[in-house]
Amino acid sequence: MLLTCQSGFESLLGAEVAAAPLGTVDASGAGWVRLGAVAAGPVPELCFAHRALIDPVEISGDSVNALAGRLCDWFMGTLRGEKIDGVWPSVWQAPIEIPGLGKRLGSVEGEFAVLLKKRLSRVAKLAVADLPRGTCAARGLFVFATDFGRVYAARSAWLGGQRRMADDPAAPSRSYLKTEEAFVVLGREPAPGETVADLGAAPGGWSYSAAKRGAQVVAIDNGPLKGGALDHPRIEHRQEDAFRFRPLAGQRYDWLFCDMVEDPKRVLDLVTQWTRGRWCRHFVVNLKFGHADALALLDQVRHSSESPLRDCAVAQVRHLFHDREEFTLVGTLRD
Numbered sequence: 001m002l003l004t005c006q007s008g009f010e011s012l013l014g015a016e017v018a019a020a021p022l023g024t025v026d027a028s029g030a031g032w033v034r035l036g037a038v039a040a041g042p043v044p045e046l047c048f049a050h051r052a053l054i055d056p057v058e059i060s061g062d063s064v065n066a067l068a069g070r071l072c073d074w075f076m077g078t079l080r081g082e083k084i085d086g087v088w089p090s091v092w093q094a095p096i097e098i099p100g101l102g103k104r105l106g107s108v109e110g111e112f113a114v115l116l117k118k119r120l121s122r123v124a125k126l127a128v129a130d131l132p133r134g135t136c137a138a139r140g141l142f143v144f145a146t147d148f149g150r151v152y153a154a155r156s157a158w159l160g161g162q163r164r165m166a167d168d169p170a171a172p173s174r175s176y177l178k179t180e181e182a183f184v185v186l187g188r189e190p191a192p193g194e195t196v197a198d199l200g201a202a203p204g205g206w207s208y209s210a211a212k213r214g215a216q217v218v219a220i221d222n223g224p225l226k227g228g229a230l231d232h233p234r235i236e237h238r239q240e241d242a243f244r245f246r247p248l249a250g251q252r253y254d255w256l257f258c259d260m261v262e263d264p265k266r267v268l269d270l271v272t273q274w275t276r277g278r279w280c281r282h283f284v285v286n287l288k289f290g291h292a293d294a295l296a297l298l299d300q301v302r303h304s305s306e307s308p309l310r311d312c313a314v315a316q317v318r319h320l321f322h323d324r325e326e327f328t329l330v331g332t333l334r335d
């Protein structure tokens, strides 16, 4: 199995899969780890993995044409006995840290498409160069380049839901991208008229993200709102301590957002108060592990009886594409 992740987080991912236990790392590079023996059964929930290529093959070639030709031969071989009637994802990825590799893989992808069209035009036409949205198992073609002469390819993948999001020039912070991505992972986003409490809101990226969808936001932060969040008609700014903020008696917010640079355990306790009190229906919460043990924190989130995840019908913990030294919890409470 080949797992991909954000570059720089390979050892955290390796430790996570060892603890799962899913397997042990036998090779790794920028943005990927390869597992030798893998435990049987479905891929467990992983935080630091962005996707898992199941039973990948390693294909080498010293030119674009050689790589594309070998990939096409292998792909054709895997189609035996399989009927493709609908669209299928054709997802090609290279770590951005290796300059020029993405461009090179793009050329291989282009040449592969030409070859496949010649050999199996009907199947080639059904390829979609986009990741399915959300967390799911997917069948298609998944290619990951580790260097200029080598790719891993698989027909099946587990997807964690992470993806690069498009920026909005009116968004006041790049943090905006995190909540946009979190909505994709959860498979739900604030709807017009829904209510949001945003704890640690400034300069207002998350609040802006909800308000632009028509939600009504209370943004709690002593700091100033900026950009598209400043004076937004659907954002009420309250300069208060987010640890003391509570809904009114009987009030339930549709969404809790929480993105405070504070001790992550304290933040987790606060979020659990919100979920135990049923003060929200859904949440997006970012925990900063810069000064904490990321895996111990992850373990607490997943296994403590005091975790907000205990109160959820659906929940995921992910190191997002747009996260740094932090991970993000998304959830929908049980009704």
Ligand SMILES: C[S@@+](CC[C@H](N)C(=O)[O-])C[C@H]1O[C@@H](n2cnc3c(N)ncnc32)[C@H](O)[C@@H]1O
Pocket: 172, 173, 175, 176, 199, 200, 201, 202, 203, 204, 205, 206, 207, 220, 221, 222, 223, 240, 241, 242, 243, 259, 260, 261, 262
């Ligand atoms: C990473 S920033 C939030 C960015 C925001 N999500 C966005 O999209 O623009 C963290 C914020 O948490 C706020 N914060 C930290 N402790 C807080 C507290 N006790 N009460 C309210 N805000 C707090 C800080 O003032 C800071 O503005």
